[in-house]
Amino acid sequence: MAEQKPVKIMETVLRDAHQSLIATRMPTEMMLPIVEKMDKIGYHAVECWGGATFDASLRFLKEDPWDRLRKLRDGFKNTKLQMLFRGQNILGYRPYADDVVDSFVEKSIANGIDIIRIFDCLNDLRNLQEAVNATNKVKKQEGRGHAQVALSYTLGDAYTLEYWTDMAKKIEEMGADSICIKDMAGLLVPYKASELITAMKSVTKLPIQLHTHYTSGVASMTYLKAVEAGVDVIDCAISPFAMGTSQPATEVMVETFKGTPYDTGYDQNLLAEIADYFRPYRDECLASGLLNPKVMGVDIKTLLYQVPGGMLSNMVSQLKEQNAEDKYYDVLKEIPQVRKDLGEPPLVTPSSQIVGTQAVFNVLMGERYKMATKETKAVLRGEYGQTVKPMSQEVIDKVIPGEKRITCRPADLLENEMDKLESEMKEWKQQDEDVLSYALFPQVATDFFKYRQAQQEKVDMSVADTKNQAYPV
Numbered sequence: 001m002a003e004q005k006p007v008k009i010m011e012t013v014l015r016d017a018h019q020s021l022i023a024t025r026m027p028t029e030m031m032l033p034i035v036e037k038m039d040k041i042g043y044h045a046v047e048c049w050g051g052a053t054f055d056a057s058l059r060f061l062k063e064d065p066w067d068r069l070r071k072l073r074d075g076f077k078n079t080k081l082q083m084l085f086r087g088q089n090i091l092g093y094r095p096y097a098d099d100v101v102d103s104f105v106e107k108s109i110a111n112g113i114d115i116i117r118i119f120d121c122l123n124d125l126r127n128l129q130e131a132v133n134a135t136n137k138v139k140k141q142e143g144r145g146h147a148q149v150a151l152s153y154t155l156g157d158a159y160t161l162e163y164w165t166d167m168a169k170k171i172e173e174m175g176a177d178s179i180c181i182k183d184m185a186g187l188l189v190p191y192k193a194s195e196l197i198t199a200m201k202s203v204t205k206l207p208i209q210l211h212t213h214y215t216s217g218v219a220s221m222t223y224l225k226a227v228e229a230g231v232d233v234i235d236c237a238i239s240p241f242a243m244g245t246s247q248p249a250t251e252v253m254v255e256t257f258k259g260t261p262y263d264t265g266y267d268q269n270l271l272a273e274i275a276d277y278f279r280p281y282r283d284e285c286l287a288s289g290l291l292n293p294k295v296m297g298v299d300i301k302t303l304l305y306q307v308p309g310g311m312l313s314n315m316v317s318q319l320k321e322q323n324a325e326d327k328y329y330d331v332l333k334e335i336p337q338v339r340k341d342l343g344e345p346p347l348v349t350p351s352s353q354i355v356g357t358q359a360v361f362n363v364l365m366g367e368r369y370k371m372a373t374k375e376t377k378a379v380l381r382g383e384y385g386q387t388v389k390p391m392s393q394e395v396i397d398k399v400i401p402g403e404k405r406i407t408c409r410p411a412d413l414l415e416n417e418m419d420k421l422e423s424e425m426k427e428w429k430q431q432d433e434d435v436l437s438y439a440l441f442p443q444v445a446t447d448f449f450k451y452r453q454a455q456q457e458k459v460d461m462s463v464a465d466t467k468n469q470a471y472p473v
C-alpha cells in the first residue's frame with residue numbers, strides 16, 4: 001500500500017472567501033453560530049483575520065476586529081486560527097516602524113492567532129524579517145505562534161524556478177516555520193504547479209502551503225497537481241463561498257482525494273452541514289447584490305493581464321469616477337508597462353493598487369508619468385523595498401529627479417512610533433489594541449472609536465448623523 005500522506009486544508013470562509021466574493025462584509029454574528037461545527041472538522045487551520053477583514057470591520061460593520069478575534073478564539077477550541085500579515089506594512093498600506101510590527105504580532109497571538117502568514121508585495125524578504133522574529137520571540141515565550149512566509153506568486157522574466165527555489169532556501173534560513181505560495185490572481189496553472197512544488201520540495205524541508213483563487217478556472221486542477229507533487233496544505237472555501245474569485249470548494253477537494261494516499265479524512269456529512277449553514281447567507285448576498293454573479297464565473301483575462309480581481313474592480317471604479325470607462329482596455333495594456341518600469345513586482349496589495357492607479361493616471365493624462373502618485377514616488381525611492389528587477393532609470397529621472405534613493409531595509413530608517421501613535425489617540429483608548437487599530441487606519445479607527453463611545457453612552461442612533469460620523473451624546 002502506498003504511503004499515506006493526507007493533504008491538509010485551511011478553510012478560508014471567514015477571511016479570503018468573503019473578502020473575494022462579498023467585499024469582506026461577513027459580520028461576526030454570521031460566523032459564531034457555525035464555529036462549533038467547523039471546529040470538529042480537523043482543518044489544518046481556519047483563516048479568519050487580515051487587512052481587509054480588519055478594515056471592513058471598523059469601517060463598514062462597526063465592529064472591533066480584536067473583539068471578533070477573541071470571540072472566534074473562544075469558539076475554536078481545537079482548530080488553529082490563521083491571519084494574513086503584510087510584512088512591514090502590517091495590515092495597512094504604509095511601512096511601519098519595527099516597534100509597531102512587534103506589538104501587532106504580540107497582540108495578534110495574545111488575542112488568539114496561531115499562524116501568521118507574512119508576505120511582502122515586492123517579495124523583499126527584508127520586509128518580512130521583523131515580523132518573523134517577533135513571531136519567533138512570542139513562540140519562545142508563550143509556546144504559541146507560527147511564522148509562515150508567503151511568496152507572492154507572479155509571472156515574468158525574473159520569476160524562474162531558480163528564483164523560487166532560491167527564495168525557499170532563504171525563507172528557511174530566516175527562521176520561518178513554513179512557506180506559502182500565495183497566488184492571489186490564479187496565475188499558477190496545473191503543470192507549472194507540479195514543477196514549482198517539486199523544485200521547492202527539493203531544496204527545503206519546510207511544509208509548503210498553496211493558496212490560489214478560482215478566477216482563471218484552473219485552481220482545483222492546480223491543487224491536484226500540487227498535492228501529487230507533495231504540497232502539504234491547500235487553501236479551500238466551503239462550497240457556498242467557493243469558486244469564482246474565491247478558492248476551490250473544500251468538499252470537492254476532500255472528495256477528490258478520498259481513498260487515495262492524500263485522503264484528508266474529513267467528514268463529508270459534517271462539511272455538508274457547514275455548507276447548509278452558509279447557503280442561505282449566500283442567497284441573501286446574491287439577492288441584495290452584495291454577491292455579484294459576475295465574480296462567480298471564469299475570467300480568463302486574468303491570465304492574459306495577470307491582474308488580481310480586487311485591482312480590476314478598483315481600476316473600474318477609478319475610471320468610472322473620471323467618466324473614462326471607455327479607457328478600460330488602454331489601462332489594462334498600460335499595467336504591464338508600469339509594472340516593468342517599477343521593477344516588475346508581483347501585483348498584490350499594495351503594489352497592485354500602486355501600479356493600477358499609476359496606469360490609470362498615465363492613460364488619462366495622455367502622457368506617461370506626467371503625474372505620479374505619492375506611492376509611485378515612494379516605490380521609485382526604494383521606500384517599499386527592493387524589486388526583483390531594476391526600475392526604469394528614465395522613469396526615476398522623470399519622476400524623482402535628483403532625489404536620494406534608499407537601498408537599505410526601509411524600516412531601518414523609521415523611528416519607533418508606538419508612543420507617538422498612542423499620544424495621538426489616547427482620549428479613545430480603552431484597550432492596548434486600540435492603539436494598533438489607530439496605527440493602521442487612523443481615520444477609520446477614530447470614527448469607530450467615536451461610534452463605540454456613543455454606543456456605550458447609549459446615544460439614540462436614530463438621531464445620530466452616521467454619514468458625518470456625528471453621534472450626539
Ligand SMILES: [Mn+2]
Pocket residue numbers: 016183184211212213
Ligand atoms: Mn487570496
